[in-house]
Amino acid sequence: MSASINDIELLAQLKTGSLEAFQYFYGAYRQWLYITAVSILKNEAEAQELVQDLFIDFWEKDLSSRIDLSSTNSLKNFLFVSIRNRCLNKIAKDATRSKRFKNILLPETYTYPQTRLENNELKEQLENAISQLPERQSIAFRLAYQEHKTRKEIAAFMDTSEETVKKQVANALKTLRESLKKILF
Missing domain, CATH: 1.10.10.10 (Winged helix-like DNA-binding domain superfamily/Winged helix DNA-binding domain)
Structure with missing residues (x-):
């Protein structure tokens, strides 16, 4: 695949289900998304997992068909918003889980x-x-x-x-x- 492909061409090829286009897309954006996720989550393993999930969803759920470049300006903007939202959802979910877990723990003053x-x-x-x-x-x-x-x-x-x-x-x-x-x- 040509290194000079633009977002519109790439998106058009992704919409056709081109594996070559997806491999190019993955190679072009994986590292950048990972760094973005790590900067938000401060956890490399969780960041890697969210980036992988984003690419899996992109391929399996055909997210390319939902992207309108006229409103998002670029594929990179769409990906940034997607990974940021996934990170924020993860943080909120972890906070909720932690809060619930604390509620079921016995207080420190409890004696059996x-x-x-x-x-x-x-x-x-x-x-x-x-x-x-x-x-x-x-x-x-x-x-x-x-x-x-x-x-x-x-x-x-x-x-x-x-x-x-x-x-x-x-x-x-x-x-x-x-x-x-x-x-x-």
Whole structure:
């Protein structure tokens, strides 16, 4: 096929179903369409797939018969609009699919019933272990780990020094680790 064929001649030959014209058409526009699709999608594999689908549709669905060069100005314009629309449709479809997928996922805060039961058991065991601590250690531990108070706030509340609070919390942690280790292992 002549390298100097224009869009009107090419389109006329494509409308007759010429395989040679289609091969020329494919060779002339494939790379350009691929680059255009990659620039929109930012994904080479998806771009290649859309370009292939466009050429398949062009051949199988005889898209050449739908092209009116008087309104599109050129075959290249028609192809650009076609690949751009396919890319935008792909992006929209992927966004919709992602949104639907997120809607069926369980929230991060969801705990499975078995996990909830295990957590409740652990909470009970921890509460039991904390209640067996000496009173001052229990108070210091609860304020530090359950109410997230600073040593300074705990010391003021308990009317003691920060160093004493530090020792009481450390002793409480040591005792709780030993108690829970016996229960859990």
